[in-house]
Amino acid sequence: xxxxxxxxxxxxxxxxxxxxxxxxxxxxxxxxxxxxxxxxxxxxxxxxxxxxxxxxxxxxxxxxxxxxxxxxxxxxxxxxxxxxxxxxxxxxxxxxxxxxxxxxxxxxxxxxxxxxxxxxxxxxxxxxxxxxxxxxxxxxxxxxxxxxxxxxxxxxxxxxxxxxxxxxxxxxxxxxxxxxxxxxxxxxxxxxxxxxxxxxxxxxxxxxxxxxxxxxxxxxxxxxxxxxxxxxxxxxxxxxxxxxxxxxxxxxxxxxxxxxxxxxxx
Amino acid sequence: xxxxxxxxxxxxxxxxxxxxxxxxxxxxxxxxxxxxxxxxxxxxxxxxxxxxxxxxxxxxxxxxxxxxxxxxxxxxxxxxxxxxxxxxxxxxxxxxxxxxxxxxxxxxxxxxxxxxxxxxxxxxxxxxxxxxxxxxxxxxxxxxxxxxxxxxxxxxxxxxxxxxxxxxxxxxxxxxxxxxxxxxxxxxxxxxxxxxxxxxxxxxxxxxxxxxxxxxxxxxxxxxxxxxxxxxxxxxxx
Numbered sequence: 001x002x003x004x005x006x007x008x009x010x011x012x013x014x015x016x017x018x019x020x021x022x023x024x025x026x027x028x029x030x031x032x033x034x035x036x037x038x039x040x041x042x043x044x045x046x047x048x049x050x051x052x053x054x055x056x057x058x059x060x061x062x063x064x065x066x067x068x069x070x071x072x073x074x075x076x077x078x079x080x081x082x083x084x085x086x087x088x089x090x091x092x093x094x095x096x097x098x099x100x101x102x103x104x105x106x107x108x109x110x111x112x113x114x115x116x117x118x119x120x121x122x123x124x125x126x127x128x129x130x131x132x133x134x135x136x137x138x139x140x141x142x143x144x145x146x147x148x149x150x151x152x153x154x155x156x157x158x159x160x161x162x163x164x165x166x167x168x169x170x171x172x173x174x175x176x177x178x179x180x181x182x183x184x185x186x187x188x189x190x191x192x193x194x195x196x197x198x199x200x201x202x203x204x205x206x207x208x209x210x211x212x213x214x215x216x217x218x219x220x221x222x223x224x225x226x227x228x229x230x231x232x233x234x235x236x237x238x239x240x241x242x243x244x245x246x247x248x249x250x251x252x253x254x255x256x257x258x259x260x261x262x263x264x265x266x
Numbered sequence: 267x268x269x270x271x272x273x274x275x276x277x278x279x280x281x282x283x284x285x286x287x288x289x290x291x292x293x294x295x296x297x298x299x300x301x302x303x304x305x306x307x308x309x310x311x312x313x314x315x316x317x318x319x320x321x322x323x324x325x326x327x328x329x330x331x332x333x334x335x336x337x338x339x340x341x342x343x344x345x346x347x348x349x350x351x352x353x354x355x356x357x358x359x360x361x362x363x364x365x366x367x368x369x370x371x372x373x374x375x376x377x378x379x380x381x382x383x384x385x386x387x388x389x390x391x392x393x394x395x396x397x398x399x400x401x402x403x404x405x406x407x408x409x410x411x412x413x414x415x416x417x418x419x420x421x422x423x424x425x426x427x428x429x430x431x432x433x434x435x436x437x438x439x440x441x442x443x444x445x446x447x448x449x450x451x452x453x454x455x456x457x458x459x460x461x462x463x464x465x466x467x468x469x470x471x472x473x474x475x476x477x478x479x480x481x482x483x484x485x486x487x488x489x490x491x492x493x494x495x496x497x498x499x500x501x502x503x504x
Contacts, residue, residue, distance in 0.1 A: 162350040165326050165343065166364030166410070176363065180354040257354040257390050 045227040050234060053227040062216070067235065070201060070212040073129065077136025078197045082190070085141035089148025093182070099149075106145060114139045115203055127208035132201065139200035140193040147189025151182025184255055191247035198240050276303040279339055279413045279446035280325060286333030287320055287470075294320045296470035297334070302414065305444040309457035311495065312467035318450045321467070322418050325448065340413025343406075343445075345420045349399035351391040351406075358387040361406045377405040380439060397428040401435065408443055415445040419452065433459050454491050458484055466494045 027047050033039050034046030041049070057063035088106065091098045118135065125131035155178060163173045205214020213232050220228035255261040280302045287295035294317045302308050310318045323329040325336065326344045351360045361377050362370035371387075378384050381401040391399060400420060407415060421429045437460065440447060451457055457464050458478060464487070466474040474494045481487040 158346070158348065158350055159352065161328055162344075162346065163363070164328065166406070167341075168364050172364070176355070177352065180352070183354075255354075257392070259392055 042224060042226060045230055049227045050230045053225075053231050057216075057228070057231070066212050066216050070205065070214070071239070073132050073205075073212065074136060074197050074201045077133040077200070078140050078193065080133065081137030081140030081197070082144045082193060084137065085144030085189070085193070086148055086186070088141070089145045089186075090152070092145075093149045093152030094178075103149070106142075110142050110146070114142070114200070118203065118207065122207065131207075132204035132209070135204045136197050136200040139196040143192040143196060144186070144189045147185045147192070148182065151185030152178060154185065155181045184251075184258060184260075187247065187251050187254065190250070191244065194243040194247055195240065198236065198243065202236055276305075277339065278302060278337070279304050279306075280448075281337045282325070282334065283337075284334040285321070285324065285331060285336065287317075287324055287329065288332050294470055295324065295331070295334075298471055300465075300472060302446045302448060304413070304446055307440060307447040307449070307460060307462045309449045309451055309461035309464045310467055310472075311451060311454065311457055311464060311491065313495070314452075316467045317470040318467045319418060322416050322448065322450050325414075326416055338414060341410055342414045342416065343408070343410045343412035344416045344418065345400070345403050345407050347419045347422050349391070349396075349403040351394075351399055351402055353391050356388045356390060357383065357394075357402055360391065360402060361409055363406060365409060373409055374405075377409040378402070380408070380442070381405045381435065397424050397432060400424065400432065404436065404439065408439060408445075411443065412445050415440075415447045417447065417449040417451075419450055421456065422452065429456070436460065454488060454495070458488055458491070464491055466491070 030039075030044070031046045031048060034041065034044065034049075045053075054063065088102065092103050092106075093099075114135070117138065121131050121135055121138075125134055159177050159181065160173065163177050168176065202214060205212045206218065209215040209218065213235055217229050217232040220226075220232070252261055278301050280300070282298060282300040285295050285298040285300075286293070298317075298321065300321070310321065312318045320329060322344075324331055325338075326342065351357075352363070355363075357378060358371055358374040361374035365373060375384065375387055378387060381404055383398060383401060383405070386394075386398075391402070394402065404420070421432050424432060433456065447461075449457065449460060462478055464476040464478065465472045466476075476487055476490060476494075478484065478487055
């Protein structure tokens with residue numbers, strides 16, 4: 001028992017190091033293969049070249065404005081889509097009439113892969129900002145909607161009964177019972193929607209853009225700058241990981257009461 | 267209305283007349299009469315399905331009625347069989363749920379102190395044992411200063427020793443706050459230990475009534491109550 005207690009953090013640390021070992025090895029092999037000419041630079045540039053491209057583009061002021069444009073698009077689209085999804089989810093979650101009226105149509109729309117709407121969206125909005133923000137908002141609203149309704153419907157009716165015997169007002173019931181009860185599910189939707197937002201943005205920006213990370217990639221394709229193309233892919237990946245980390249941080253902070261998210265030793 | 271036994275001297279916290287509750291074709295409460303005086307502890311016994319929990323739910327406003335009248339005076343609080351604490355709120359916030367006037371945290375702290383959990387104000391419900399959680403539920407009910415306290419088998423899921431401790435705690439709390447109490451229970455001994463008056467319910471009506479203090483020996487009331495529940499000739503079913 002004692003031995004186990006002492007070795008537990010050590011084991012955890014070993015596993016943590018091990019989990020980082022494979023990506024490091026892959027990057028190392030990638031660099032080596034490129035250096036020895038086993039992979040041509042027009043196919044895949046070595047990581048060092050990609051890093052160099054990042055530094056050059058940052059220095060000449062091309063990268064950061066484009067990154068800002070992409071992030072703004074994603075944030076705007078996400079806020080719009082999440083608000084719509086959340087509000088619809090609340091309405092449908094609370095009212096069985098609203099559910100009867102809206103839910104089937106929304107579920108049918110959801111069955112359409114939202115990226116399949118792209119040609120139609122381009123007809124509506126052209127290839128401007130509207131098209132990109134709309135696509136992101138569309139992709140985001142569904143996971144938020146579904147998880148919000150789910151969270152509200154999964155609430156324990158016994159807690160609502162208790163709330164009514166404590167004479168809570170409607171507002172108090174929502175704030176102290178319904179919203180916190182639905183929050184784990186809502187945050188799951190948020191986490192999923194961040195991934196969708198990013199995916200939608202990549203697609204939208206690759207169709208046509210005059211600024212943004214996608215534009216950077218398209219522009220680089222014209223000149224066969226594989227290092228910049230790979231750099232944009234890496235940036236998409238890094239931002240995706242960051243968004244997920246933010247969502248997880250929110251879960252840990254807001255769901256501290258939840259046994260699944262509880263800090264250890266509590 | 268004339269009620270024998272001089273009961274009109276103390277005001278009723280709840281007076282129920284000809285209460286009818288149907289569920290489809292089934293009549294769950296059949297023209298039921300009930301009156302609980304201020305500070306009186308009434309236990310409701312009966313077989314499963316006799317309508318005693320339905321009566322409590324109707325009084326709590328959780329179920330609709332199809333006939334009769336309910337007159338209540340003052341506030342009402344319920345303790346259910348499950349603690350029904352909000353897992354996302356700490357203990358003092360759970361206890362202060364629904365409190366509007368006055369300093370909520372101080373009141374909740376005092377109520378938790380009374381049930382012996384004064385040092386756990388900021389703890390989460392998940393860290394409590396079954397008995398502790400039920401004590402918080404009692405604190406949440408009593409902090410409302412109810413005129414009528416409804417208890418729906420609040421100790422049924424606790425172990426025997428914890429239950430005895432809870433009986434003692436409940437009696438001391440009742441003595442301090444003096445609400446009228448309606449306790450729904452399956453446990454004859456529990457009803458004798460706690461209640462002033464024991465009502466036997468059958469087929470949606472109250473069919474018998476025992477005033478515990480009328481008996482010099484509490485074992486006699488036990489015999490009578492068991493008999494009324496269908497265990498004739500013995501004091502105990504064993």
